[in-house]
Amino acid sequence: MTVAELRPTGTASADLPVIAARGVTKTFGDGRVVALEGADFDVRPGEFISLVGPSGCGKSTLLRIVAGLLGSSAGSLSVHGEKVTGPRHDVAMMFQKPTLLAWRTAIENVLLPTEIAGRVTDKDRRRAMDLLELTGLKDFAFSFPSQLSGGMQQRVALARLLQTGADILLLDEPFGALDEFTREHLNVELMRIVGEVGATTLFVTHNIGEAIFLADRVFVMTPRPGRLAKIVDVPFARPRSPELQLTPDFNQLVAEVRTTLGAVA
Numbered sequence: 259m260t261v262a263e264l265r266p267t268g269t270a271s272a273d274l275p276v277i278a279a280r281g282v283t284k285t286f287g288d289g290r291v292v293a294l295e296g297a298d299f300d301v302r303p304g305e306f307i308s309l310v311g312p313s314g315c316g317k318s319t320l321l322r323i324v325a326g327l328l329g330s331s332a333g334s335l336s337v338h339g340e341k342v343t344g345p346r347h348d349v350a351m352m353f354q355k356p357t358l359l360a361w362r363t364a365i366e367n368v369l370l371p372t373e374i375a376g377r378v379t380d381k382d383r384r385r386a387m388d389l390l391e392l393t394g395l396k397d398f399a400f401s402f403p404s405q406l407s408g409g410m411q412q413r414v415a416l417a418r419l420l421q422t423g424a425d426i427l428l429l430d431e432p433f434g435a436l437d438e439f440t441r442e443h444l445n446v447e448l449m450r451i452v453g454e455v456g457a458t459t460l461f462v463t464h465n466i467g468e469a470i471f472l473a474d475r476v477f478v479m480t481p482r483p484g485r486l487a488k489i490v491d492v493p494f495a496r497p498r499s500p501e502l503q504l505t506p507d508f509n510q511l512v513a514e515v516r517t518t519l520g521a522v523a
Protein backbone atom coordinates (compact mmCIF):
# COMPACT_ATOMS: atom_id res chain seq x y z
CA MET A 259 0.00 0.00 0.00
CA THR A 260 1.42 3.43 -0.93
CA VAL A 261 1.27 6.54 1.26
CA ALA A 262 -1.26 7.96 -1.21
CA GLU A 263 -3.53 5.00 -0.45
CA LEU A 264 -3.28 5.79 3.25
CA ARG A 265 -4.69 9.24 2.61
CA PRO A 266 -8.03 9.94 4.28
CA THR A 267 -11.15 9.30 2.31
CA GLY A 268 -12.83 12.64 3.23
CA THR A 269 -14.15 15.18 0.80
CA ALA A 270 -11.63 18.05 1.06
CA SER A 271 -11.94 20.65 -1.66
CA ALA A 272 -9.35 23.41 -2.00
CA ASP A 273 -11.82 26.30 -2.08
CA LEU A 274 -14.12 25.18 0.75
CA PRO A 275 -13.05 25.58 4.38
CA VAL A 276 -12.84 22.18 6.03
CA ILE A 277 -14.17 23.65 9.27
CA ALA A 278 -16.16 26.88 9.49
CA ALA A 279 -17.22 28.30 12.86
CA ARG A 280 -19.58 31.27 13.08
CA GLY A 281 -20.27 32.70 16.52
CA VAL A 282 -19.97 29.31 18.18
CA THR A 283 -20.96 29.62 21.83
CA LYS A 284 -21.35 26.97 24.48
CA THR A 285 -22.82 27.41 27.93
CA PHE A 286 -23.28 24.88 30.69
CA GLY A 287 -25.43 24.84 33.82
CA ASP A 288 -28.48 26.65 32.41
CA GLY A 289 -26.25 29.33 30.91
CA ARG A 290 -24.34 30.09 34.11
CA VAL A 291 -20.99 28.81 32.78
CA VAL A 292 -19.97 30.31 29.44
CA ALA A 293 -17.31 27.86 28.27
CA LEU A 294 -16.92 29.29 24.76
CA GLU A 295 -18.13 32.57 23.32
CA GLY A 296 -18.51 33.67 19.71
CA ALA A 297 -15.81 31.54 18.08
CA ASP A 298 -15.38 32.61 14.45
CA PHE A 299 -12.83 30.95 12.19
CA ASP A 300 -12.21 28.94 9.06
CA VAL A 301 -9.76 26.07 8.73
CA ARG A 302 -8.40 25.29 5.28
CA PRO A 303 -7.73 21.81 3.87
CA GLY A 304 -4.55 20.27 5.24
CA GLU A 305 -3.96 23.04 7.77
CA PHE A 306 -2.46 22.31 11.17
CA ILE A 307 -4.02 24.54 13.82
CA SER A 308 -2.80 24.66 17.41
CA LEU A 309 -5.15 25.86 20.13
CA VAL A 310 -3.52 27.40 23.21
CA GLY A 311 -5.05 29.07 26.22
CA PRO A 312 -5.30 28.84 29.97
CA SER A 313 -6.96 25.91 31.68
CA GLY A 314 -10.73 26.04 31.39
CA CYS A 315 -10.83 28.42 28.40
CA GLY A 316 -12.92 26.04 26.31
CA LYS A 317 -10.34 24.30 24.12
CA SER A 318 -11.70 20.80 24.73
CA THR A 319 -15.24 22.13 24.45
CA LEU A 320 -14.46 23.52 21.00
CA LEU A 321 -12.93 20.22 19.90
CA ARG A 322 -15.96 18.30 21.17
CA ILE A 323 -18.29 20.59 19.24
CA VAL A 324 -16.26 20.06 16.04
CA ALA A 325 -16.37 16.30 16.72
CA GLY A 326 -20.15 16.46 17.04
CA LEU A 327 -19.97 15.09 20.59
CA LEU A 328 -21.47 18.31 22.00
CA GLY A 329 -23.98 20.68 20.48
CA SER A 330 -23.32 24.43 20.54
CA SER A 331 -25.68 26.73 22.46
CA ALA A 332 -25.52 29.40 19.74
CA GLY A 333 -23.82 29.96 16.41
CA SER A 334 -23.08 27.36 13.78
CA LEU A 335 -20.30 24.99 12.98
CA SER A 336 -19.88 23.23 9.68
CA VAL A 337 -17.50 20.57 8.43
CA HIS A 338 -16.99 20.22 4.68
CA GLY A 339 -19.85 22.69 4.23
CA GLU A 340 -22.33 20.62 6.27
CA LYS A 341 -23.73 21.70 9.61
CA VAL A 342 -22.44 19.40 12.34
CA THR A 343 -25.34 17.66 14.08
CA GLY A 344 -23.53 14.65 15.56
CA PRO A 345 -20.39 12.51 15.18
CA ARG A 346 -19.17 12.18 11.57
CA HIS A 347 -17.09 9.52 9.86
CA ASP A 348 -14.63 12.14 8.56
CA VAL A 349 -13.74 13.58 11.99
CA ALA A 350 -11.76 11.60 14.58
CA MET A 351 -10.59 12.61 18.03
CA MET A 352 -7.67 11.53 20.19
CA PHE A 353 -7.13 12.22 23.88
CA GLN A 354 -4.25 12.45 26.34
CA LYS A 355 -4.71 8.80 27.36
CA PRO A 356 -4.34 6.18 24.61
CA THR A 357 -7.38 4.16 25.85
CA LEU A 358 -6.16 0.92 24.25
CA LEU A 359 -7.85 -2.37 25.04
CA ALA A 360 -5.34 -4.29 27.19
CA TRP A 361 -6.36 -7.73 25.88
CA ARG A 362 -5.87 -6.84 22.23
CA THR A 363 -2.55 -6.55 20.40
CA ALA A 364 -1.48 -3.27 18.79
CA ILE A 365 -2.83 -4.25 15.39
CA GLU A 366 -6.10 -5.51 16.89
CA ASN A 367 -6.46 -2.13 18.63
CA VAL A 368 -5.80 -0.31 15.34
CA LEU A 369 -8.44 -2.47 13.65
CA LEU A 370 -11.06 -1.70 16.29
CA PRO A 371 -12.77 1.18 14.40
CA THR A 372 -13.00 -1.02 11.28
CA GLU A 373 -14.43 -3.88 13.31
CA ILE A 374 -17.05 -1.60 14.87
CA ALA A 375 -17.97 -0.31 11.39
CA GLY A 376 -18.31 -3.81 9.89
CA ARG A 377 -16.33 -6.83 8.75
CA VAL A 378 -12.51 -6.63 8.72
CA THR A 379 -11.03 -7.49 5.30
CA ASP A 380 -7.47 -8.39 4.32
CA LYS A 381 -7.18 -4.89 2.85
CA ASP A 382 -8.09 -3.42 6.25
CA ARG A 383 -5.40 -5.58 7.88
CA ARG A 384 -2.82 -4.41 5.33
CA ARG A 385 -3.82 -0.80 5.94
CA ALA A 386 -3.52 -1.26 9.73
CA MET A 387 -0.06 -2.77 9.29
CA ASP A 388 0.98 0.08 6.97
CA LEU A 389 -0.27 2.62 9.52
CA LEU A 390 1.73 0.86 12.24
CA GLU A 391 4.75 1.13 9.94
CA LEU A 392 3.99 4.82 9.34
CA THR A 393 3.90 5.39 13.09
CA GLY A 394 7.13 3.41 13.58
CA LEU A 395 5.59 0.34 15.21
CA LYS A 396 5.72 -2.36 12.57
CA ASP A 397 7.82 -4.63 14.79
CA PHE A 398 5.35 -4.26 17.66
CA ALA A 399 2.14 -5.01 15.78
CA PHE A 400 1.56 -8.18 17.79
CA SER A 401 2.59 -6.76 21.17
CA PHE A 402 0.05 -6.02 23.86
CA PRO A 403 -0.29 -2.48 25.29
CA SER A 404 1.40 -3.55 28.54
CA GLN A 405 4.51 -4.44 26.49
CA LEU A 406 4.69 -0.93 24.98
CA SER A 407 5.99 2.36 26.43
CA GLY A 408 3.59 5.29 26.92
CA GLY A 409 4.90 6.93 23.73
CA MET A 410 4.42 3.70 21.76
CA GLN A 411 0.88 3.36 23.09
CA GLN A 412 0.10 6.87 21.85
CA ARG A 413 1.51 5.90 18.45
CA VAL A 414 -0.92 2.95 18.39
CA ALA A 415 -3.72 5.36 19.27
CA LEU A 416 -2.61 7.62 16.41
CA ALA A 417 -2.55 4.69 13.98
CA ARG A 418 -6.05 3.73 15.19
CA LEU A 419 -7.18 7.31 14.57
CA LEU A 420 -5.83 7.19 11.01
CA GLN A 421 -7.41 3.77 10.44
CA THR A 422 -10.81 5.47 10.63
CA GLY A 423 -10.03 7.23 7.33
CA ALA A 424 -11.09 10.56 8.86
CA ASP A 425 -9.48 13.57 7.18
CA ILE A 426 -9.99 15.84 10.20
CA LEU A 427 -7.98 14.93 13.28
CA LEU A 428 -8.79 16.49 16.64
CA LEU A 429 -5.93 15.96 19.07
CA ASP A 430 -6.56 16.97 22.68
CA GLU A 431 -3.12 17.18 24.32
CA PRO A 432 -2.24 13.80 22.79
CA PHE A 433 1.30 13.70 24.21
CA GLY A 434 0.58 15.69 27.36
CA ALA A 435 1.16 12.74 29.69
CA LEU A 436 4.56 11.84 28.20
CA ASP A 437 8.06 12.96 29.19
CA GLU A 438 9.58 15.87 27.31
CA PHE A 439 12.02 13.84 25.15
CA THR A 440 9.32 11.43 23.97
CA ARG A 441 6.94 14.28 23.41
CA GLU A 442 9.39 16.26 21.28
CA HIS A 443 10.19 13.19 19.22
CA LEU A 444 6.51 12.37 18.73
CA ASN A 445 5.77 15.95 17.70
CA VAL A 446 8.26 15.66 14.85
CA GLU A 447 6.74 12.30 13.91
CA LEU A 448 3.23 13.73 14.10
CA MET A 449 4.13 16.52 11.68
CA ARG A 450 5.57 13.99 9.26
CA ILE A 451 2.57 11.67 9.53
CA VAL A 452 -0.20 14.26 9.17
CA GLY A 453 1.81 15.85 6.34
CA GLU A 454 2.08 12.50 4.56
CA VAL A 455 -1.59 11.63 4.91
CA GLY A 456 -2.70 15.24 4.24
CA ALA A 457 -5.05 15.48 7.23
CA THR A 458 -6.46 18.72 8.62
CA THR A 459 -5.57 18.93 12.29
CA LEU A 460 -6.74 20.79 15.40
CA PHE A 461 -4.21 20.27 18.19
CA VAL A 462 -4.76 21.40 21.79
CA THR A 463 -1.72 22.09 23.96
CA HIS A 464 -0.65 24.17 26.94
CA ASN A 465 2.87 24.44 25.54
CA ILE A 466 3.39 27.59 23.45
CA GLY A 467 6.62 26.36 21.82
CA GLU A 468 4.99 23.08 20.82
CA ALA A 469 1.94 24.94 19.49
CA ILE A 470 4.07 27.10 17.20
CA PHE A 471 6.50 24.36 16.17
CA LEU A 472 3.67 22.21 14.83
CA ALA A 473 1.20 24.69 13.43
CA ASP A 474 0.41 26.72 10.35
CA ARG A 475 -1.65 28.99 12.61
CA VAL A 476 -2.04 29.25 16.37
CA PHE A 477 -5.43 30.12 17.84
CA VAL A 478 -4.85 31.92 21.14
CA MET A 479 -7.80 31.76 23.52
CA THR A 480 -8.79 33.88 26.51
CA PRO A 481 -9.75 32.56 29.95
CA ARG A 482 -13.43 31.86 30.61
CA PRO A 483 -15.57 32.85 28.85
CA GLY A 484 -13.27 31.38 26.20
CA ARG A 485 -12.90 33.60 23.18
CA LEU A 486 -10.51 33.53 20.28
CA ALA A 487 -8.20 36.43 21.23
CA LYS A 488 -5.81 36.21 18.28
CA ILE A 489 -4.85 34.05 15.34
CA VAL A 490 -1.08 33.95 14.86
CA ASP A 491 0.35 32.91 11.48
CA VAL A 492 3.40 30.66 11.67
CA PRO A 493 5.53 31.39 8.60
CA PHE A 494 8.24 28.70 8.92
CA ALA A 495 8.75 26.37 5.95
CA ARG A 496 8.27 22.61 6.27
CA PRO A 497 9.75 20.16 7.00
CA ARG A 498 10.75 21.68 10.34
CA SER A 499 13.47 20.36 12.60
CA PRO A 500 13.64 20.83 16.38
CA GLU A 501 16.55 23.29 15.92
CA LEU A 502 14.00 25.78 14.57
CA GLN A 503 13.01 26.32 18.19
CA LEU A 504 16.43 27.83 18.91
CA THR A 505 16.14 30.60 16.29
CA PRO A 506 15.37 34.26 17.13
CA ASP A 507 12.38 34.30 14.74
CA PHE A 508 10.82 31.33 16.50
CA ASN A 509 11.36 32.86 19.92
CA GLN A 510 9.91 36.15 18.76
CA LEU A 511 6.72 34.31 17.85
CA VAL A 512 6.72 32.53 21.24
CA ALA A 513 6.99 35.95 22.88
CA GLU A 514 4.10 37.26 20.76
CA VAL A 515 1.81 34.41 21.82
CA ARG A 516 2.98 34.69 25.43
CA THR A 517 2.26 38.43 25.42
CA THR A 518 -1.20 37.81 23.99
CA LEU A 519 -1.88 35.19 26.68
CA GLY A 520 -0.46 37.51 29.34
CA ALA A 521 -2.55 40.37 28.09
CA VAL A 522 -5.73 38.31 28.12
CA ALA A 523 -5.08 36.25 31.28
Ligand SMILES: Nc1ncnc2c1ncn2[C@@H]1O[C@H](COP(=O)(O)OP(=O)(O)OP(=O)(O)O)[C@@H](O)[C@H]1O
Binds near residue numbers: 291311312313482
Ligand atom coordinates in the same frame (compact mmCIF):
# COMPACT_ATOMS: atom_id res chain seq x y z
N1 LIG B 1 -20.05 19.02 30.87
C1 LIG B 1 -19.78 20.17 31.49
N2 LIG B 1 -20.60 20.67 32.43
C2 LIG B 1 -20.35 21.83 33.07
N3 LIG B 1 -19.26 22.60 32.81
C3 LIG B 1 -18.41 22.16 31.89
C4 LIG B 1 -18.60 20.93 31.18
N4 LIG B 1 -17.58 20.76 30.31
C5 LIG B 1 -16.78 21.83 30.47
N5 LIG B 1 -17.27 22.67 31.41
C6 LIG B 1 -16.68 23.93 31.83
O1 LIG B 1 -16.43 24.70 30.68
C7 LIG B 1 -15.17 25.36 30.79
C8 LIG B 1 -14.29 24.98 29.63
O2 LIG B 1 -13.89 23.63 29.78
P1 LIG B 1 -12.86 22.92 28.77
O3 LIG B 1 -12.65 21.55 29.27
O4 LIG B 1 -13.34 23.11 27.40
O5 LIG B 1 -11.55 23.81 28.98
P2 LIG B 1 -10.06 23.55 28.47
O6 LIG B 1 -9.57 24.84 27.92
O7 LIG B 1 -10.01 22.38 27.57
O8 LIG B 1 -9.36 23.22 29.85
P3 LIG B 1 -8.00 22.39 30.14
O9 LIG B 1 -6.90 23.13 29.44
O10 LIG B 1 -7.87 22.47 31.63
O11 LIG B 1 -8.21 20.99 29.64
C9 LIG B 1 -14.60 24.99 32.15
O12 LIG B 1 -14.90 26.01 33.06
C10 LIG B 1 -15.32 23.72 32.51
O13 LIG B 1 -15.48 23.61 33.90
